[in-house]
Amino acid sequence: MRGRWRVIEAVRKSDRFGFLFSLPYVIFFLAFVAYPLIFSFVLIFHRWNIVTPMEWIGLKNFERLFHDPLFGKAITNTLTFLLIHIPLQIIIALLLALLLNSKVKMRGLFRAIYFLPVVVSGVAVTILWQQLYSYDYGVLNALLKAIGLPSVPWLVDASWAMPSVAIMATWKNVGIYIVLFLVGLQNIPAELYEAASLDGASRFRQFRHITIPMLNPTVIVVVVLSTIGGFSLFIEPYVLTGGGPMQSTLSGMLYIYNQAFYFGHMGYAATLGFVFALIILAVVLIQRRVIETEPT
Amino acid sequence: MKITLKYLVLVLGAAVFAYPFLWMIAGSLKPELEISNLGLLSENYTLHSYEQVVTKVPIGRAFLNSIIVSLATTASVVFFGSMVGYALAKLRFLGSKALYLLILFTMMIPFQITLIPQYILIVKLGWTDTYPALIAPTMMSAFGIVLFRQFFVSVPNALIDAARIDGCSEWGILFKLIWPLSRPVVITVGLLTFMSSWNEVLWPLMVVRERTLMTMPQIVTIFTIGGEAETQLGSLLAAATLLSLPVIIAYAFFQRYFIESMASTGLKG
Numbered sequence: 001m002r003g004r005w006r007v008i009e010a011v012r013k014s015d016r017f018g019f020l021f022s023l024p025y026v027i028f029f030l031a032f033v034a035y036p037l038i039f040s041f042v043l044i045f046h047r048w049n050i051v052t053p054m055e056w057i058g059l060k061n062f063e064r065l066f067h068d069p070l071f072g073k074a075i076t077n078t079l080t081f082l083l084i085h086i087p088l089q090i091i092i093a094l095l096l097a098l099l100l101n102s103k104v105k106m107r108g109l110f111r112a113i114y115f116l117p118v119v120v121s122g123v124a125v126t127i128l129w130q131q132l133y134s135y136d137y138g139v140l141n142a143l144l145k146a147i148g149l150p151s152v153p154w155l156v157d158a159s160w161a162m163p164s165v166a167i168m169a170t171w172k173n174v175g176i177y178i179v180l181f182l183v184g185l186q187n188i189p190a191e192l193y194e195a196a197s198l199d200g201a202s203r204f205r206q207f208r209h210i211t212i213p214m215l216n217p218t219v220i221v222v223v224v225l226s227t228i229g230g231f232s233l234f235i236e237p238y239v240l241t242g243g244g245p246m247q248s249t250l251s252g253m254l255y256i257y258n259q260a261f262y263f264g265h266m267g268y269a270a271t272l273g274f275v276f277a278l279i280i281l282a283v284v285l286i287q288r289r290v291i292e293t294e295p296t
Numbered sequence: 297m298k299i300t301l302k303y304l305v306l307v308l309g310a311a312v313f314a315y316p317f318l319w320m321i322a323g324s325l326k327p328e329l330e331i332s333n334l335g336l337l338s339e340n341y342t343l344h345s346y347e348q349v350v351t352k353v354p355i356g357r358a359f360l361n362s363i364i365v366s367l368a369t370t371a372s373v374v375f376f377g378s379m380v381g382y383a384l385a386k387l388r389f390l391g392s393k394a395l396y397l398l399i400l401f402t403m404m405i406p407f408q409i410t411l412i413p414q415y416i417l418i419v420k421l422g423w424t425d426t427y428p429a430l431i432a433p434t435m436m437s438a439f440g441i442v443l444f445r446q447f448f449v450s451v452p453n454a455l456i457d458a459a460r461i462d463g464c465s466e467w468g469i470l471f472k473l474i475w476p477l478s479r480p481v482v483i484t485v486g487l488l489t490f491m492s493s494w495n496e497v498l499w500p501l502m503v504v505r506e507r508t509l510m511t512m513p514q515i516v517t518i519f520t521i522g523g524e525a526e527t528q529l530g531s532l533l534a535a536a537t538l539l540s541l542p543v544i545i546a547y548a549f550f551q552r553y554f555i556e557s558m559a560s561t562g563l564k565g
Contacts, residue, residue: 010390017466018389021379026395028376028436033402036413043413050419096309099302112551113310116317119547119554121495123513124540127520127532128320137332137529139319171313179559228406235497235513239520253408253498260412261502270412277409 043270050266061271071272073247074255075279077162081251082230084166089226090219093174097181111182115175122172126239129168130155133240155241158248165236165249173229177222184218185211220291224284231280252276317544324534331529345530346538352524352531355538357508358515365430365511366493372435373489374482380436381444382470386456396445402438415502429503430511434493440485443561447481448474484557487550494543512539 044061048054065071096114100107117125132139133154141151154164188211196206234253237243243250243258256276260269322336324345330338349355383389384396414433423429451474459469475482500514510518516535518524547554 007390014389015387015466016389018383018387018392021383021387021466021470022389022392022395024376025380025399025436025441029398029402031417032414032433033405033410036410036417037405039413039416040409043416050416096306099306102302104302104306108552110306110310111555113314115551115555115558116313116544116547118558119491119543120317120540121497121513121516121543123495123497123517123520124320124536127516127536128316131320131323131331131529131533132316134332139316139332139334142332142334175313176558179555183559232407235517239517242521256408256412257498257502260415266412266416273408273410273412277406280406280408281404 040270040274043267044274046267048266049264051264054267057267061268064268065271065275070247070250070255074250074252077248077250078230078233078252080162081166081169081233082227084163085170085230086223086226088166088170089174089177090222092170093177093181093222094215096174096178097185100178100182101185111179114178117172118175120172122235123239125168125172126236129171130240133164156245158246161241161245161248165233165240168240169229169233169236173226176225180218180221181215184215188214216291220288223287223291227283227287228280231276317540320533321537321541324530324537326530328528328530331533345528345534348528348531349519349534349538353515353519354508355512355515355535358510358512359538361509362494362512364427366490368427368431369434369493370486370490372431373437373440374486376436377440377485378444378470378475378478378482380441381448382474384441384445385448386451386453387466399438399441403442411502418503424503425506425509427509430500433499434496437485437489439561440489443481443485444478447478451477483553484560487553487557488561491543491554
């Protein structure tokens, strides 16, 4: 009785506009977050093509997933992507941010240009790069030829295709990270450098022992956002290569899409989505741990 | 010497990011045979590639669809988001803490897990090939709510209490008092939502098959991989230009807002 009375009292004291203003979100949450989340737990135990009735198959989806070579391929492709994309992104973003942070004219203009690909649709960027990467007529191979280097089979060779996607994604996204590093650099107190100079620390030592540690939170953001982006890769391989050649650019999201919409395997597609989500959460958690505890 | 090197790297960087776009726009205007040239200029500029795109796909309609979907989504995210943000920041009610935790939890869920069930929900509602299918699942954003709440918390309570004493309703307080004070966060949430909605392509590909309902990035994707471009480089580049030019023009005017929005949210995200 007392418990119920307390709840009633709390409701009575509540601002009714609090409920009213929150209500639309609560309805939205139930329909488009809670329901799909619960439904995904149902789907992973079923075989279903949406048209015929659902069929309970227990853990068969997971059994299949662990023996599915294409699932493994999607994981290793994503890791290949991240292994190239993340270091490239950090190095380029940090270099350009450091240059922009020094005394430089037209900083705003440079920053705006570096940021341009970020706002443009991924589809447009992919169409553009498809042309740049073209083996016979592409601008990149023409440039390589001009300086006397052999042509690169960017999209036609299975071992080059994923690195090519990673380079393109870096070009598209690095602008965000330049801006984030720039903010990070500007937040480092100038007194730290002054004190270090007085103690006779060289520029390099200042960079190593002040700049790098102070940028650690930014690096975490860059690594985490890039990782989530890597696991969400879809339109780039979909338009650029269709996942080929020889499945070398098949991404997790592309595989989920194919299972759902080419084969109508809704249960299996949901299982793949479920497992990929768990992998993303695990990888991001581990990354945070590792970077946060890194000795400086 | 050092300064020269610095500017050399900066200018080289600028060329790497800007030149491909210039090449794309120039290529869309060049005759087919000249496209693979490195240069931008041609004596034979033509609108032929654009004619190809316009006659093969309903791109004007797609532009209209994209405008409708992006504007509706943005208006909804800003309107409802600021309501919840205000409730969480300034109103006391049972369950407000639980609701805030729920919203933070929502932000952590990778979309891969809810994507297929969301698609099935749309199918079961009979919404495939409709605007609601494109708009409803992104009508509200947990991220937007958190940004609004963070900003609204810093509005002084005395100001709100004074408005209440003057007989102002909660609606009035939110839209006439707090909104004008919160222009930066309204712009940030609005711009980011509009941009991501305009560029979204995976979801439209899932829920829309009817060509007259497709969005810009979707129709350009279908045009590219569906074989209608017939491997004509010019029309591919023209389609990509039509898709990106509106955003590039908006960016030219509001680039500071774009960059500051992304920078302020990226660090918190």
